[in-house]
Amino acid sequence: MTTPTRTHVTGGIGTSVRRPDGVPKVTGNFAYASDLHSKDMLWGATLRSPHAHARLISLDTGPALAMTGVRAVLTQDDVPGLPLFGQEEQDQPVLCDGVARYWGEPVAIVAADDEETAQRAAASIIAEWEPLAPLDDPEKAADDGSLFRELKIRRGDKEAAGTVVVEGVYETASQDQAPLGTEAGFAIPDGSGGLDLYVTSQWVHVDHRQIIACLDMEPDQIRCHPAGIGGAFGAREDISLHIHVAMLSLATGRPVKMEYDRSESFVGHVKRHPSKMWYRHEADADGNLVKVTARLLLDGGAYAHTSRAVLANAAFFTVGPYRCDNVVVDAQVVKTNNPPCGAMRGFGAVQACFGYESQMDRLAEELGVDPLDLRRQNAMRGGDPLATSGQVIDAPLPTVEVIDALEAIPLPEPLASDDPRLLPGGTGLTTPASKVVRGVGYAVGLKNVAFSEGFDDYAEARVVLTRAGVEVHTAAMEVGQGLVTVCQQIARTVLGIENVAVVWDDTSHIGSAGSTSASRQTQMTGGAVHAASVGLRDRILADFGGDELRNDGVYRAGERIATIDEICAEGPVEHLVRFRHPETHPPDENGQGDVHAGFVVAAHRAVVDVDPELGLVRVVRVDTAQDVGKALNPQAITGQLEGGIMQGVGLAVMEELVVDHGVIRNPTFTDYLIPTFLDAPAVETRIIEAPDPWGPFGAKGIGESPTISSTPAVVAAIRAATGKALTRAPVRPQDIVGI
Amino acid sequence: MNVTITVNGEQRVADVAASESLLNVLRDDLDLPGTKDACEQGECGSCTVILDGEAVCSCLVMAADAEGSEVTTVEGMGEEGHLHPVQEAMLAEGAVQCGFCTPGFVVAGAHLLETNPHPSELEIREALSGNICRCTGYGAILRAFETLSEEGT
Ligand code: FES
Ligand code: FES
Numbered sequence: 081m082t083t084p085t086r087t088h089v090t091g092g093i094g095t096s097v098r099r100p101d102g103v104p105k106v107t108g109n110f111a112y113a114s115d116l117h118s119k120d121m122l123w124g125a126t127l128r129s130p131h132a133h134a135r136l137i138s139l140d141t142g143p144a145l146a147m148t149g150v151r152a153v154l155t156q157d158d159v160p161g162l163p164l165f166g167q168e169e170q171d172q173p174v175l176c177d178g179v180a181r182y183w184g185e186p187v188a189i190v191a192a193d194d195e196e197t198a199q200r201a202a203a204s205i206i207a208e209w210e211p212l213a214p215l216d217d218p219e220k221a222a223d224d225g226s227l228f229r230e231l232k233i234r235r236g237d238k239e240a241a242g243t244v245v246v247e248g249v250y251e252t253a254s255q256d257q258a259p260l261g262t263e264a265g266f267a268i269p270d271g272s273g274g275l276d277l278y279v280t281s282q283w284v285h286v287d288h289r290q291i292i293a294c295l296d297m298e299p300d301q302i303r304c305h306p307a308g309i310g311g312a313f314g315a316r317e318d319i320s321l322h323i324h325v326a327m328l329s330l331a332t333g334r335p336v337k338m339e340y341d342r343s344e345s346f347v348g349h350v351k352r353h354p355s356k357m358w359y360r361h362e363a364d365a366d367g368n369l370v371k372v373t374a375r376l377l378l379d380g381g382a383y384a385h386t387s388r389a390v391l392a393n394a395a396f397f398t399v400g401p402y403r404c405d406n407v408v409v410d411a412q413v414v415k416t417n418n419p420p421c422g423a424m425r426g427f428g429a430v431q432a433c434f435g436y437e438s439q440m441d442r443l444a445e446e447l448g449v450d451p452l453d454l455r456r457q458n459a460m461r462g463g464d465p466l467a468t469s470g471q472v473i474d475a476p477l478p479t480v481e482v483i484d485a486l487e488a489i490p491l492p493e494p495l496a497s498d499d500p501r502l503l504p505g506g507t508g509l510t511t512p513a514s515k516v517v518r519g520v521g522y523a524v525g526l527k528n529v530a531f532s533e534g535f536d537d538y539a540e541a542r543v544v545l546t547r548a549g550v551e552v553h554t555a556a557m558e559v560g561q562g563l564v565t566v567c568q569q570i571a572r573t574v575l576g577i578e579n580v581a582v583v584w585d586d587t588s589h590i591g592s593a594g595s596t597s598a599s600r601q602t603q604m605t606g607g608a609v610h611a612a613s614v615g616l617r618d619r620i621l622a623d624f625g626g627d628e629l630r631n632d633g634v635y636r637a638g639e640r641i642a643t644i645d646e647i648c649a650e651g652p653v654e655h656l657v658r659f660r661h662p663e664t665h666p667p668d669e670n671g672q673g674d675v676h677a678g679f680v681v682a683a684h685r686a687v688v689d690v691d692p693e694l695g696l697v698r699v700v701r702v703d704t705a706q707d708v709g710k711a712l713n714p715q716a717i718t719g720q721l722e723g724g725i726m727q728g729v730g731l732a733v734m735e736e737l738v739v740d741h742g743v744i745r746n747p748t749f750t751d752y753l754i755p756t757f758l759d760a761p762a763v764e765t766r767i768i769e770a771p772d773p774w775g776p777f778g779a780k781g782i783g784e785s786p787t788i789s790s791t792p793a794v795v796a797a798i799r800a801a802t803g804k805a806l807t808r809a810p811v812r813p814q815d816i817v818g819i
Numbered sequence: 820m821n822v823t824i825t826v827n828g829e830q831r832v833a834d835v836a837a838s839e840s841l842l843n844v845l846r847d848d849l850d851l852p853g854t855k856d857a858c859e860q861g862e863c864g865s866c867t868v869i870l871d872g873e874a875v876c877s878c879l880v881m882a883a884d885a886e887g888s889e890v891t892t893v894e895g896m897g898e899e900g901h902l903h904p905v906q907e908a909m910l911a912e913g914a915v916q917c918g919f920c921t922p923g924f925v926v927a928g929a930h931l932l933e934t935n936p937h938p939s940e941l942e943i944r945e946a947l948s949g950n951i952c953r954c955t956g957y958g959a960i961l962r963a964f965e966t967l968s969e970e971g972t
Contacts, residue, residue, distance in 0.1 A: 105918030106906035108853015108893035115852040260857045260919040260953050310919030342858045501941050560917025560954050715913040722956035749862035758948040760957040
């Protein structure tokens with residue numbers, strides 16, 4: 081598929097050029113996966129487990145098969161190949177294998193002539209269950225040894241001790257990515273026993289690997305196409321309906337469409353891991369961190385997904401962007417009967433940041449020093465070892481600079497108006513402005529870029545010069561973040577040719593670009609496009625003996641020596657690159673080693689108004705300063721910073737997936753609250769450019785940092801306003817009023 | 820049953836089920852997929868259309884009740900080369916990321932400016948508070964509408 085990217089746009093790196101897919105998006109013409117359809121298609125639907133843990137005694141698909149318009153009813157027995165899938169560990173049955181291990185686990189799938197029939201048919205299947213006690217308490221799971229992974233970090237002297245000690249226990253709730261577009265997929269038989277698949281995804285090649293294994297097919301029989309996607313934030317990193325829609329299409333020989341509604345979407349994708357963290361920070365009398373001891377417990381839910389990697393992030397960022405020579409971390413991610421967890425923006429670093437930044441504030445209070453001064457004093461700089469792994473990365477890390485830049489942003493005027501739209505609780509509130517208390521809080525966060533722990537992380541891109549212009553071929557998912565624009569800008573800048581289109585290739589036409597996650601695509605696919613463009617340019621220049629490539633040909637000493645048509649006389653010329661970041665390694669048994677490829681740092685300051693009587697909060701402002709390496713597209717960066725902050729604010733004051741005995745109690749937009757325009761704080765951003773050694777033009781991945789330290793900043797501000805300890809995010813009204 | 824609706828100035832007839840929403844009919848029967856479906860509960864505004872002069876969530880309107888009505892969807896707001904000022908402003912300010920919320924903001928925002936050409940910041944926030952955007956944090960959308968408000972489009 082070539083999504084409409086050929087709109088003429090100008091501009092190289094460093095400019096805020098418009099998105100090439102912007103016009104189709106504002107006119108309603110952009111094709112999302114949920115918009116795909118064909119006349120002869122069938123609709124798929126899923127029967128799900130009503131229990132968090134239960135044995136499936138019998139399954140009678142007869143009533144569904146007897147319904148007019150039903151074309152297929154499939155169960156685990158119908159899975160042609162490997163009956164399990166999973167990105168890191170294949171442990172989740174494609175369909176229930178006799179035991180349901182979480183609420184909403186898929187049990188059977190149906191294809192029918194229309195959506196309503198498919199849903200009625202799925203509901204008519206008679207499943208007999210023997211409910212089992214769900215393991216829903218992560219601490220009990222840890223005691224029982226029900227683990228996906230355990231990671232121990234031991235660095236420095238375990239006898240080391242400080243004179244000033246603060247201890248705290250912190251919790252964060254599960255958060256839903258809630259991308260506005262729900263899961264959708266469309267499978268089309270190719271007439272030779274294979275399929276073309278269009279599914280919402282963050283990484284088509286990793287989907288493809290799992291799908292062909294479960295379908296027992298050759299790689300070239302299934303082609304996964306990047307499809308239009310309405311946001312991701314981690315929710316598309318793991319398989320949802322991909323294998324199901326493919327199975328239904330193969331079984332019926334017809335195109336099949338599946339689309340989750342919002343409630344099904346809530347059970348149909350992985351979440352942010354809820355966490356509990358026990359922290360002990362020790363400092364000397366001057367405020368230098370001497371030792372950090374922590375236990376981190378994440379609930380991975382029923383199946384592994386990316387839990388192992390999420391745990392590693394939480395563990396390696398236990399201390400944050402601070403120097404500390406003595407560190408003891410025991411981190412576990414447990415297996416329970418709660419909703420499966422996986423990737424969400426920030427990926428483990430969010431949870432840890434809430435813990436360590438809460439601790440840094442307490443330590444400052446205990447020492448009687450300014451909390452920002454304490455952070456500056458202990459700040460990790462480029463060339464300092466990471467407190468946990470001991471890894472030294474030879475790259476700038478402007479921790480102090482982001483703190484300074486943030487502090488320099490002016491604070492807002494005091495609340496002066498009784499306009500209810502400006503008060504906590506909005507128009508429903510009765511408290512006058514004079515009773516509202518203001519608080520200000522700060523937090524700083526550290527995140528790795530790209531994949532870690534020795535994973536063979538690469539991105540492939542092919543840059544092609546044709547008579548009509550340049551094509552950048554990639555399978556990297558554009559999920560809204562603006563990678564498409566950045567790829568164009570990079571190619572344009574290197575090649576000197578303005579007309580650049582991005583063409584998304586399916587899995588059979590290009591190698592993997594890796595996942596659109598881990599803040600990695602600007603550096604990885606951006607790096608691949610950069611290297612491929614350089615390779616192409618240099619070859620053309622060498623072939624013609626030129627010294628510059630421009631819109632209309634090759635030049636030498638300012639004179640054109642060949643036109644684009646002449647360059648392409650024998651057809652398009654191209655260069656393919658598989659780009660890798662500096663090698664990383666698995667940690668040793670003490671959690672030590674060169675685990676990461678790069679770091680990025682950001683700081684946030686939140687200003688809140690609180691109604692202490694009702695426990696209501698209005699987040700007035702969240703300002704930020706962030707290291708971006710090099711700003712390739714300043715406007716797109718501002719968009720990432722503002723959007724990421726909003727998800728951090730959500731986790732601080734309203735977003736919580738309420739899970740009770742494994743059952744999600746709020747799987748709708750009515751009950752799972754997402755910040756609206758009225759909840760949105762004003763945001764001021766400061767971009768710091770400390771060039772990365774391997775990012776294209778020095779650029780760093782920036783997508784996750786805005787979500788990491790914004791949550792603890794907001795909670796710190798509420799603490800400042802209320803004087804309450806507030807050790808849990810999100811902060812609920814009852815936490816403030818103390819009921 | 821057949822319903823006749825004037826959509827984007829064109830009279831259209833659709834065979835609808837009694838329980839079918841206007842959103843479904845627009846997307847599935849009238850081949851106008853620009854209007855988006857993200858909650859079907861009136862909570863997100865992705866499905867906003869103008870129905871007889873009012874901005875409504877088309878997921879909450881029964882198609883049968885729209886008989887004889889005039890509906891404007893995002894497809895009727897502007898097209899490449901002739902964008903509506905709201906579409907142009909959203910592009911200029913970078914207010915579009917994944918774009919799934921965008922049709923709803925275009926329609927609701929155009930309706931806001933028609934009824935109030937110079938909305939204040941708070942009026943913009945209030946009028947568009949029924950439209951959820953999960954990507955942008957609303958900052959760029961606010962800047963787009965503040966520019967439009969100054970211009971008094
Ligand atoms: S789909 Fe209509 S308001 Fe969400
Ligand atoms: S741009 Fe993605 S939801 Fe608004």
